[in-house]
Amino acid sequence: MTAFNQQFDQHHVWRDAMSRRLRTLTEWLGARDLLDDAAVERLQQVQDQLRSEKVTVAFVAEFSRGKSELINAVFFAGYGRRIMPASAGRTTMCPTELGWDASVPPCLRLLPIETRLQPQSLTDWRMAPEKWTRFDLDVNDAEQLASVMEKVSETLHVPVEQARALGFWHDEQPDDNPPTNAQGLVEVPRWRHALINMAHPLLKQGLVVLDTPGLNAIGAEPELTVNLIPQAQAVVFILAADTGVTKSDQTIWREHLSPMTAGASSHFVVLNKIDTLWDALSSPARIEQQITSQCEQTAEILSLDKDQVIALSAQKGLLAKVRGDEQLLQESRLPRFEDLLGRRMLGEREAVLESALRAALGNVEAACHRVLAVRKRELAEQKQELQGLRGKNQTVIRQMRMRVDMDKGEFDRSGANVQAVRAVHMKLLREIIKLLGASSIKRELLELSTSLREPGIKFGLKKAYGKAFDNLRDIVRQVQTMEMEIETMLNATFRQLNAEYGFTLQPPPAPDMSRFIDDLGAVERSHLQYLGMGNIFQLARPEFTEKLVRALASRIRSIFETALGDIELWNKTSSSQVDTQLRERRRAFNRRMEAIIRIEEAAGNLEQRLSEIDEQMALLDETEKGLAAHMHDIRAQSPASVSPRPSAAYQTTVADMLPALS
CATH class of the missing domain: 1.20.1330 (f41 fragment of flagellin, N-terminal domain)
Structure with missing residues (x-):
């Protein structure tokens, strides 16, 4: 099995190689005056797709399902410690996007929860950077990085009236309301949305990680469900292996994920925390039976194929990667999830990109052949015409x-x-x-x-x-x-x-x-x-x-x-x-x-001109051969032909990792 990091790296190497080849092709065609405006635009569109397309993985779960720990295990184990907060209880309190924008310095930007009281959408607020609270990130200091990330867990205590206005208190559904403290105040997230901009190698290559916390946050932000999550290339819904599908899990699935899951092979359900089932008093066969039973029941309840439900332990997987413990890593079952996530999600994206690439190349190649055919015919007619002038x-x-x-x-x-x-x-x-x-x-x-x-x-x-x-x-x-x-x-x-x-x-x-x-x-x-x-x-x-x-x-x-x-x-x-x-x-x-x-x-110029036409015809033949060679070179470079980097590249120490991030 190939770790997601390696598969994503291979995907990026392929995209980068394709982009360079297309740029070379564009320059070669331009030098021979074979490009019209439409061909230039088609090639530029595909180059832009290959160079800058984002690949989004959305993690969705109710609180305390180990979602942040899974993100740490899959993407950030190379730091040798947790980066996203993943302690007991509620950690990520607001939807969080991790990505990289070279025009913005490494930072955490937080949108105050009070903006929920105003009509602007999240898209509108993104256009108003001055409304966000910003904390700079030091990518060379893992401790500082993790410390700043803790801010996504911050909360406020507000009166019931304000909690109601913010969407965290519903008189009509008292059983779903959060508890009040001794002063009658309600705990709510301090922030509405978080944007983390950091030069992690995967994020720089176009990965975007969307972390969505709990039913309240999803239900209160329609943009998450109707825009951000549906447009993600992969959606990972996380449950606890010991409890299976709870009532609140079912609500999230039914109301926010199920409508877009039909036919989506890159949507997964993860039964996390299988280590809670590792009982010294039970036999390995009995433990395996429990895990298999939970997976089958979950697939049946959520109407999924069995291979879309994966059991693992994110915590043990992260620990194994940090310690370099291969046996524990296999026992955590994390590698199977990474392999499946990479193959399906990146496979779908590569299929889309390859389709766009084939269509663009087909159009450009046909246009070039038409121009070359016209030039050949014109030269042939001109040669015939000039030969008729002899004598x-x-x-x-x-x-x-x-x-x-x-x-x-x-x-x-x-x-x-x-x-x-x-x-x-x-x-x-x-x-x-x-x-x-x-x-x-x-x-x-x-x-x-x-x-x-x-x-x-x-x-x-x-x-x-x-x-x-x-x-x-x-x-x-x-x-x-x-x-x-x-x-x-x-x-x-x-x-x-x-x-x-x-x-x-x-x-x-x-x-x-x-x-x-x-x-x-x-x-x-x-x-x-x-x-x-x-x-x-x-x-x-x-x-x-x-x-x-x-x-x-x-x-x-x-x-x-x-x-x-x-x-x-x-x-x-x-x-x-x-x-x-x-x-x-x-x-x-x-x-x-x-x-x-x-x-x-x-x-005397007649024979000279006929000789020039023959030379031009030969040049057109060479141009056709060159065009065929360029097209063959690009089409032959499928993603599978690009070798992934060795897995050791992602088992580095913090000291090795951080200089690369800067």
Whole structure:
């Protein structure tokens, strides 16, 4: 089995190698004038994906399930100590994101809990760094690092009225309310959200770790459930092996995770703390039977495949890594979880990246072959034309010059027809842009937003959601219809240009809008989870519904912007094909005219010009071979072909680890 650290490192090495090869390919194609605007954009998009794409692992659990300890064991064992607080009782009190942004110094940023009383969403607050409390991190001092991390555990004691306003006290559900102290105060988290920016090797490579603490935090922050957690590449739900699935665990699963788990192979349930079942009075076979039974029951209760439930001991796994105790590490069963997490999560991401890479390379390669074919044909026609001048007198040469000049004039006048078609094309595109724009989203969500913002208990929300999402899906279907109109028009135009001018235009396939309909369905399901009886009182709180509205609008806007980006790139690919072949034809006319003028001035230049054409043809053949070699080199570099670094690289001491982090 390969540790997650090694698998992620291998994933990063592959991405980095692919990005470098694409950059080399872009420079090589640019030097040969084979890149149009669409090809440049496609290659740049894939390079950006490979270079900067984030891979998010979300850890979700009720309090005291060992979630922070599992994060320490998987990601931070190289420090030789705990980094995330993982003592007995409640530790991580607010949702915490660990990542790396080179533009921000190493620090912990904390958003005060009082911001829950204001309507702004977490996305809005991210744009206001001055509202966060910041603590700098010294990555060369493990003690200081761990000490600062303790701040995510800080709490406040507030009156019941304030706890109610903050969303931690519900008169309608007294059994779920936290206890009050002797002064009648309620303990609540001091912070609403935490952002940890540190130059850990995995975080620098694009890993983001999302730590979500308990039912109260998840339920009170709709952005977690409708935006952050659903967009994570892997979700790890943690239970205690000795208790199995408790009532609060079931609530988290049913209301916040189950709607997005269907068909997700990188969503796991971890039965942590199996060391509590290691009983000296029981036989190993009896202990194994208990663990297996708990896994099977958990899979059945949560309707999961058995291989998605993993039993382990995070605490023993961390201890084993720190001590270098291989036997204890195997007994902790942590390596199996790391191996499964890496293979499934990174496997899915690599499949997505490879698909994008193959699509981009296919489009660019086809465009290059079209340009090379046009150049070859133009040279062949020019050679044939010049060979026909052998032994001809000046009068014939002048007549040919006039014919080429007339052909060029006729070709230039045909550009008006192309522009007319392009004007119709752009009109349809502007309508698509309008359909997918912010004002369209606002209009379709208006009725739902109004229903959500109505005071008191809300009825008929499910119907309002259904209507809103039906309207949004109708917009995408309208876009599909307009795509078909544009595609039909392009096919007709390209056929005409190919027939009249011998072009090799091939209309690119229109973007598949069905995946955006699927994305809308996923967002709808994640929101409908709030409409059950468990959240009926949450929905009565205006500050909660305001956050829900903002989170919804933000997610829909992201989906529509992605769809629009795909359509704009499709449009650019179509236009660039026409522009490229028009440009090549104009260049060919200029070369023909230049050659005839040179021959007219000095008949001896005819054989020289024919020799130059042969040299240019040979160069085009070499360019085709070079293109094939570059494409083969990139396609041959699958993730599996990149060797992972040895596991010893992640069993270093604190002294070895910290200089690398700085």
